[in-house]
Amino acid sequence: MNYSVKRWNLPRIVAFLLLLGGACIVLVPLLWTVAVSLKTPAEVFKDNFFPKVWKWANYANAVQAIPFFTFLKNTLTILIPVLIGTVFSSAVSAYGFARFNFKGKRALFLVLLATMMLPSQVTMIPMFLMFKELGWVDTFLPLIVPAFFGGGAFNIFLIRQFMRGIPKELDESAYVDGASRMQIFLRIMLPLSKPPLIAVAIFTFMGVWNDFQGPLIYLNSNEHYTLALGLSMFKGLYNVEWNMLMAATILIMLPVLITFFIAQKYFIEGISISSAVKG
Amino acid sequence: MRNSKSERSGYLFILPWLLGLVLFTLGPMLFSLILSFSKWDIITGIKSIEWVGLDNFKQIFHDDMFYQSLKVTFIFALVSVPLYQIVALFTAMLLNMRSRGMHVFRLVYFMPSVIPAVATSMMWIMIFNPEYGVLNRALGWFGIQGPAWLQDPHYALGALVVMGIWSVGNTIIIYLSGLQGVPEDLYEAASLDGAGIFRRFVSVTLPMISPTIFFNLVMGIIGGFQYFTEAFVMTSGGPLNSTLFYNLYLYNKAFKDYEMGYASALSWILFIIILFFTLLVVRSSSMWVYYQGDEERD
Numbered sequence: 001m002n003y004s005v006k007r008w009n010l011p012r013i014v015a016f017l018l019l020l021g022g023a024c025i026v027l028v029p030l031l032w033t034v035a036v037s038l039k040t041p042a043e044v045f046k047d048n049f050f051p052k053v054w055k056w057a058n059y060a061n062a063v064q065a066i067p068f069f070t071f072l073k074n075t076l077t078i079l080i081p082v083l084i085g086t087v088f089s090s091a092v093s094a095y096g097f098a099r100f101n102f103k104g105k106r107a108l109f110l111v112l113l114a115t116m117m118l119p120s121q122v123t124m125i126p127m128f129l130m131f132k133e134l135g136w137v138d139t140f141l142p143l144i145v146p147a148f149f150g151g152g153a154f155n156i157f158l159i160r161q162f163m164r165g166i167p168k169e170l171d172e173s174a175y176v177d178g179a180s181r182m183q184i185f186l187r188i189m190l191p192l193s194k195p196p197l198i199a200v201a202i203f204t205f206m207g208v209w210n211d212f213q214g215p216l217i218y219l220n221s222n223e224h225y226t227l228a229l230g231l232s233m234f235k236g237l238y239n240v241e242w243n244m245l246m247a248a249t250i251l252i253m254l255p256v257l258i259t260f261f262i263a264q265k266y267f268i269e270g271i272s273i274s275s276a277v278k279g
Numbered sequence: 280m281r282n283s284k285s286e287r288s289g290y291l292f293i294l295p296w297l298l299g300l301v302l303f304t305l306g307p308m309l310f311s312l313i314l315s316f317s318k319w320d321i322i323t324g325i326k327s328i329e330w331v332g333l334d335n336f337k338q339i340f341h342d343d344m345f346y347q348s349l350k351v352t353f354i355f356a357l358v359s360v361p362l363y364q365i366v367a368l369f370t371a372m373l374l375n376m377r378s379r380g381m382h383v384f385r386l387v388y389f390m391p392s393v394i395p396a397v398a399t400s401m402m403w404i405m406i407f408n409p410e411y412g413v414l415n416r417a418l419g420w421f422g423i424q425g426p427a428w429l430q431d432p433h434y435a436l437g438a439l440v441v442m443g444i445w446s447v448g449n450t451i452i453i454y455l456s457g458l459q460g461v462p463e464d465l466y467e468a469a470s471l472d473g474a475g476i477f478r479r480f481v482s483v484t485l486p487m488i489s490p491t492i493f494f495n496l497v498m499g500i501i502g503g504f505q506y507f508t509e510a511f512v513m514t515s516g517g518p519l520n521s522t523l524f525y526n527l528y529l530y531n532k533a534f535k536d537y538e539m540g541y542a543s544a545l546s547w548i549l550f551i552i553i554l555f556f557t558l559l560v561v562r563s564s565s566m567w568v569y570y571q572g573d574e575e576r577d
Contacts, residue, residue, distance in 0.1 A: 015373050023387045032413045033402045045411045093296035100289025115304055119553055121546045125533050126307035149299025181288045210395040212508040228397040232512045249401045253394050260393045
């Protein structure tokens with residue numbers, strides 16, 4: 001609710017206190033996790049919230065006990081091609097929908113929107129069986145290759161909406177000057193569409209980094225695990241203590257939190273757009 | 280620019296998506312539909328696929344675990360969807376105050392929803408620990424003996440609901456942008472007519488953001504049916520199947536028991552349930568959703 005009065009009146013103070021209380025509820029679990037990650041194993045079970053001695057060595061031990069760098073390498077091996085595939089193929093498809101007239105375009109666009117509603121569980125099993133027949137199970141390919149085929153309906157939609165806002169005169173005059181469609185796409189449309197492309201790249205990064213069910217289904221051997229999958233699999237193993245697990249948990253959060261703080265505006269806009277699209 | 284050359288380039292540019300549609304959506308959908316009426320042996324593969332008609336579905340409707348997973352999912356959705364809406368709407372209204380420092384509050388509230396679900400789950404396993412978790416310690420200060428949360432079949436599902444409140448930031452942001460779309464003059468006009476805070480909320484805010492509420496409702500129900508990572512990591516569906524979400528049961532059938540035909544049938548039932556609720560909410564929306572810019576939509 002908007003308050004047009006800017007004075008500090010009672011409702012305003014109450015609202016502020018409520019927000020402060022809520023912020024504590026949000027932050028305490030995170031702070032506690034950080035605190036546990038810096039405790040000695042014995043201290044984890046004690047009453048003090050903060051550690052008596054801050055054991056930074058927990059982090060060094062955690063990345064060895066849980067093969068952190070192997071998991072990181074696997075995650076990046078999936079992430080980098082998926083980023084390239086998603087951004088490029090969704091931009092190409094978006095350009096096709098934004099700038100060309102062809103038979104069945106409206107119907108195809110409706111199909112595109114409809115696929116956003118399809119729960120992934122319906123295609124999950126046949127895709128697994130298909131990749132199994134291809135001998136791709138326990139490789140990164142099932143997690144990478146689909147990104148090159150359109151890069152996701154929502155991403156195409158996002159970029160297409162933006163491209164429709166770019167003045168047509170720009171590419172038409174380039175066309176008259178003899179530029180090919182591909183040149184127009186690469187030299188005019190792509191550079192002008194930076195904002196949605198950055199948004200798509202960020203969402204893709206988050207999606208791959210956080211993905212759990214995909215790696216769980218396709219990757220069987222320890223040395224192929226991604227960070228998200230690896231972390232959960234090391235829960236409850238005899239040589240992995242809680243303080244180390246929490247240290248690894250913090251390490252997995254850090255890249256997304258840093259990305260979030262640098263690029264907050266894209267997150268907030270992206271969520272607002274997605275609700276406007278689907279709602 | 281509609282000529283045959285332009286048409287051809289149009290198809291060429293959407294080709295990656297078209298191929299993807301056939302290879303990774305329509306093809307698998309068709310395959311999945313066939314599978315749901317078949318038996319499939321994981322070892323021998325396509326050679327041993329055997330048509331069994333409605334057997335999978337008949338079996339499902341006599342499967343206690345199927346009903347258990349439906350029960351868990353519906354209870355979770357019925358409790359968590361309204362609860363999260365109320366919490367998120369209330370917080371969004373507080374965050375919509377014009378004041379310095381609001382920006383920082385928004386960041387704090389939104390932060391948990393970008394944290395990977397696995398990391399959130401690991402954190403909360405610790406927090407919910409009956410003896411040394413921070414939650415039961417905090418309850419202890421008030422003289423309350425906290426339950427065993429994830430280890431207690433009466434509390435495990437409730438624990439997941441509680442955890443979800445923590446990452447309700449996404450919904451808060453959606454409400455916030457909805458609230459910011461409400462024209463200021465409506466509130467002023469209402470105030471001039473003598474409407475108090477509560478009256479303004481009921482007569483201005485609620486009708487104006489009803490499309491947002493509607494969107495969140497649909498997404499919340501769909502989300503409940505796709506809930507997976509937290510249940511898998513934190514409870515594996517236990518104790519005593521008290522957190523056996525539908526999607527988790529489907530996963531177990533497919534990738535633990537390798538009953539691919541049975542699991543495909545389950546996935547189609549899931550699809551129909553989601554479709555039903557989406558259409559139900561979409562249909563009923565005309566009765567209570569007010570679109571301010573209806574005529575602007577193309």
